[in-house]
Amino acid sequence: MSEIKKYSLAEVKTHNDNRSSWLVINNNVYDVTPFLNEHPGGEEVLLEQAGRDATDPFEDVGHSSDARELMAKYKIGEVIDSERKQVKEKIPDWSSGNDNATSENTMKSWLIPILLAVMATIIYRFYFLS
Template identity: 35%
Template sequence: MPTLTKLYTMQEASEHNTKDDCWVVIDGKVYDVSSYLDEHPGGDDVVLVATGRDATDDFEDAGHSEEAKDLMQTFCIGELDTSSSAIPELEISSKKQTDYAQKLMDFTTQYWVVPVAVVGVSVVVGFLYLRKK
């Protein structure tokens, strides 16, 4: 009987990004490495930084041994669903940018009086200065 492979989106994988609940995506597979973080030779911080995105390049650049690659298979919980095109980091960035732009617009519409007052006072001071000469 064939084993069914569970599919996960990058969004789902990115939600597991703590020391107690850590998933990484490498070569299109999703790994739950929560129980291995304390034993990871490079430390848990290295693995936690790789959550929420495809960590294949990071994994390959670290020069993992064949033994490490074999051990990694024991943590495999499924595959990445490539039909989902949503990339969480990009969505978050665009939301933040929109929020900042909206806050700036709100700020300028609420506080337009301050620059107008500064210009007004400057004109009055300039007029009085020129009048004394």
């Protein structure tokens, strides 16, 4: 039971209609046949991807963590080692995060010298002009 079943992409490809719909997402193989008419995104999108690697369309939709938990129910195995794709990390999220951090840092690097200058002016006026 604990043995993970391995499937070739050619085998997944044969399960491409509503009698048997398999999908590959992140190197995992899912049999979504019983899920077709339960999928909140509709049966058509799943059938369109049936028999294929649907990682990109699946990720593009931005499925929730609930959806990701639900997937486990339909997992039947994994892609054979020689045909595995490198799982993409969410690089766009990171880079946009980094962009924000960079602009925040730029703000900070301006704010501190300005505050110091204002404080120096106040101290100068207090000591030398009173």
